[in-house]
Amino acid sequence: MENPEKIQTYRTIIKQILNQHASYKPSHGEFEMQTLFDNEQDRYQVLAIGWNQDKRIYGCSMHLDIRAGKIWIQANNTEIDIAEALVAQGVPKEDIVIGLQPDYLRKYTGYAIA
Amino acid sequence: MENPEKIQTYRTIIKQILNQHASYKPSHGEFEMQTLFDNEQDRYQVLAIGWNQDKRIYGCSMHLDIRAGKIWIQANNTEIDIAEALVAQGVPKEDIVIGLQPDYLRKYTGYAIA
Numbered sequence A, B: 001m002e003n004p005e006k007i008q009t010y011r012t013i014i015k016q017i018l019n020q021h022a023s024y025k026p027s028h029g030e031f032e033m034q035t036l037f038d039n040e041q042d043r044y045q046v047l048a049i050g051w052n053q054d055k056r057i058y059g060c061s062m063h064l065d066i067r068a069g070k071i072w073i074q075a076n077n078t079e080i081d082i083a084e085a086l087v088a089q090g091v092p093k094e095d096i097v098i099g100l101q102p103d104y105l106r107k108y109t110g111y112a113i114a
Helices: A002-020 A082-088 B002-020 B082-089
Strands: A030-038 A043-052 A055-067 A071-077 B030-038 B043-052 B055-067 B070-076
Touching: A002 A030, A002 A055, A002 A082, A030 B043, A055 B055, A071 A082, A071 B043, A071 B082, B002 B030, B002 B043, B002 B055, B002 B082, B070 B082
Parallel strands: none
Antiparallel strands: A030 A043, A030 B030, A043 A055, A055 A071, B030 B043, B043 B055, B055 B070
8 A cells, every 4th residue: 555645755755846847937939837736636737838939848847646646757847857856855766657768767766667 | 707617517528638648558559548637626537657667758738727717729640630529519619718729829729819
């Protein structure tokens, strides 16, 4: 059984990191940073959405899931090292999966494989 | 004031369209269709996530928001005409914003401008 308190702490940490990133104001273009938090399925995303002149901007900045008690980094298009940020918040490396890396590479990272 | 019953109906219609699309099994690659439903902020997305051999797959298929009583189509990378699907479900055109088109084009579509 997963520890529900641990999962609750992970949710708080994830939302904190994503909300902080979403609070940055883009330096140009008319776009906003949106959070998409699916609390039921434990899927959490930040995306940039809007316009740069006539060009549509739509892209995921960060996406983290919680699956079976572990945090999966599904996407990261920022300069932030999310895994490090999670460790700094007290998440053990064995509870972090770098989902955006192929699994044969994961064993070299010190983080979880799945 | 927005009609809360109308909004509730819109939520049901959006989730139906997105869930149906998410239920399609990709023909190749090891990826899944995920829904991300943010019920608090009324943001609804389907994304493809996984692997095609060693290549990471991560992309939004559909994204719809409800804002001020209207449905915004923020992204659509499918062959489905979402606006038409909404109209077929009884959503009036004036409640549909093709957010992925620049607003100077929206007046030619018969749908709402904002």
